[in-house]
Amino acid sequence: MSTLNVDTIDMGTVVDHIKAGKGGKVLEILGIDKDYKHRIALVMNVASKKGGTKDIVKIQGKIVDDKTANLIALISPGATINIIKDEKVSKKFRVELPEKLDGLGTCPNPNCITNIEQCKNSFTKVDGANYRCHYCERKFQADELA
Ligand SMILES: [Zn+2]
Structure with a gap:
């Protein structure tokens, strides 16, 4: 039910x-x-x-x-x-956390190139609920990217 x-x-x-x-x-x-x-x-x-x-x-x-x-x-x-x-x-x-996020979410690092120039975001899941930004290589919790 x-x-x-x-x-x-x-x-x-x-x-x-x-x-x-x-x-x-x-x-x-x-x-x-x-x-x-x-x-x-x-x-x-x-x-x-x-x-x-x-x-x-x-x-x-x-x-x-x-x-x-x-x-x-x-x-x-x-x-x-x-x-x-x-x-x-x-x-x-x-809904499950995807292994990879392409063109989705926003990098929370204000100095990240994705926030300065128009380029496609890319994040890879590194463990449990964390993602690494492909560009600045910093690690963030999933909910920080939404
Ligand atoms: Zn970044």
Whole structure:
């Protein structure tokens, strides 16, 4: 049984199992702001069946693509993405930290060449949840890149 109540959305995305407190950041990554025209639900600090608390966001009218899913993974690995079409879950997957990030994320080092010149970011996962910037070779936590 799913704990998700998706009946308020007929086409869109539900992101579940977001790390508690990160739901707002997920909306930011998805480019949702006060000008967004469709319904959005941000549910924070709800009890998770897995223990602890979680955030959930439901967005009518927006289908999350794989690239964006990778960004969500940076701040909340293990979150689940549910793509809703015709009021049904048409696709469901867990976001995982990718081995490599190309053209995604931002290097937190202000002196990094990627922040000075327009060039494509590239990060490689070095351990657990850390990434190394291909250009300045500094190591960062995944959520610093989002
Ligand atoms: Zn860098």
